[in-house]
Amino acid sequence: MLSKKEKKLIKEIWERLTPVAADIGSDALLRMFASYPGTKTYFSHLDISPGSAHLSSHGKKIVLAIAEGAKDISQLTVTLAPLQTLHAYQLRIDPTNFKLLSHCMLVTLACYLGSEFTPVAHAAMDKFLSAFAAVLSEKYR
Numbered sequence: 001m002l003s004k005k006e007k008k009l010i011k012e013i014w015e016r017l018t019p020v021a022a023d024i025g026s027d028a029l030l031r032m033f034a035s036y037p038g039t040k041t042y043f044s045h046l047d048i049s050p051g052s053a054h055l056s057s058h059g060k061k062i063v064l065a066i067a068e069g070a071k072d073i074s075q076l077t078v079t080l081a082p083l084q085t086l087h088a089y090q091l092r093i094d095p096t097n098f099k100l101l102s103h104c105m106l107v108t109l110a111c112y113l114g115s116e117f118t119p120v121a122h123a124a125m126d127k128f129l130s131a132f133a134a135v136l137s138e139k140y141r
Contacts, residue, residue, distance in 0.1 A: 001131060006124035007073050013121065014067035017112070021067070024108055025059020026050075031104040032097075039097050062101070069132055076135050083136060098133035105129055 002010070017024055030050060033040050046054035069079050106126060110117045117125075 002073060002124060002127055006120075006127070009121055009124050010073065010128045011070045013109070013113070013125065014063075014070040017063065017109075018067050020112070021063035022056040022060040024105075024112060025061070025063040026055045027059070027111070028062070028101060028105040028108040029055060029059050031107055032101050035104065036097075036100050039100060042093055042097070066105070066129075066132060069135075070128065073128065073131070076131060095133075095137035098136045099130075102129035102133045 029048070033043075033048060040048065043054075043058075046052075046058070048055050065083060069076050072079070106122070106129060109125060110122070113121070
């Protein structure tokens with residue numbers, strides 16, 4: 001799915017973004033909530049207003065999980081196994097939301113990285129985030 005060069009690029013991008021994980025994650029979540037309001041239903045017990053501690057905390061968790069998966073993409077299924085179970089069986093999140101968040105994450109990355117988010121980086125990241133969403137959805141089958 002991804003070339004060696006693309007895997008290296010993805011890993012480097014997420015390593016650079018880890019220090020601002022809360023900002024990236026909360027921005028992607030806000031974009032998802034604005035673009036796809038139905039996704040807010042899974043967060044009704046949290047304060048998901050801009051700048052809230054809950055939004056920042058969950059956004060950071062998401063980005064750190066993505067960054068962890070980027071460290072060894074060949075082991076993505078193993079890395080995400082606990083999150084698969086959590087989201088499928090306990091939280092019962094509609095798996096379509098993983099694709100929606102992936103799209104919003106791409107937009108957020110483009111905003112944060114600017115000219116560094118080249119067409120090559122964009123294409124590689126799109127493939128990676130699609131795989132990430134697909135792995136999270138595997139327990140639903």
